[in-house]
Amino acid sequence: MKDIVIRRAELPDIPRVVEIEECSFEVPWPDFLFKAYLNNPGFVVYENGRILGYAIVGTSEDRTRSHLQSIAVHKDCRRQGIATKLLDWCIDLAKLYGFDRMTLEVREKNVDAQLFYSENGFKVEGRIDGYYVDDNAIVMGRDI
Numbered sequence: 001m002k003d004i005v006i007r008r009a010e011l012p013d014i015p016r017v018v019e020i021e022e023c024s025f026e027v028p029w030p031d032f033l034f035k036a037y038l039n040n041p042g043f044v045v046y047e048n049g050r051i052l053g054y055a056i057v058g059t060s061e062d063r064t065r066s067h068l069q070s071i072a073v074h075k076d077c078r079r080q081g082i083a084t085k086l087l088d089w090c091i092d093l094a095k096l097y098g099f100d101r102m103t104l105e106v107r108e109k110n111v112d113a114q115l116f117y118s119e120n121g122f123k124v125e126g127r128i129d130g131y132y133v134d135d136n137a138i139v140m141g142r143d144i
């Protein structure tokens, strides 16, 4: 059995990350966007023999909070705690950088993800109409 690792994403990981993205979102990010995040220490993958999920954590525009940019787990590997482990890793990294809050936006129609975030301590803090090309955003946040 291979070791389970969460590690920083590297260039050769991008095709698999895009595969996960494409089975996770109706409007998936293209590979060049992921490549632009490769210099960010908060772009990480969860690997168990192969990459099963990814997460990207950064900072809010005003730099006062950590901000979860994106998280996704391959559709065949969900409900096994993988996203929870990725999120915990992102929270630990944000704390290392001195942040005590994390916020995120999630599509209003993405109820599954909202339930995942609620389960992990996030509370609804607002709504931004037209945030996505195809939906409004629910803003969620928690202390970390």
Ligand SMILES: CC(C)(COP(=O)(O)OP(=O)(O)OC[C@H]1O[C@@H](n2cnc3c(N)ncnc32)[C@H](O)[C@@H]1OP(=O)(O)O)[C@@H](O)C(=O)NCCC(=O)NCCS
Binding pocket: 024, 025, 070, 071, 072, 073, 074, 077, 078, 079, 080, 081, 082, 083, 084, 085, 105, 106, 107, 110, 112, 113, 115, 116, 117, 119
């Ligand atoms: C949301 C997502 C990342 C969750 O990944 P995951 O690895 O399946 O999540 P976990 O196994 O860590 O779930 C932890 C808990 O969150 C809740 N949860 C997760 N997915 C859920 C769902 N589809 N419906 C209801 N609750 C859910 C459950 O309480 C779950 O615990 P349980 O399985 O013991 O009941 C995954 O469904 C995904 O990749 N979705 C598509 C991409 C996406 O929407 N990303 C978020 C964008 S903002």
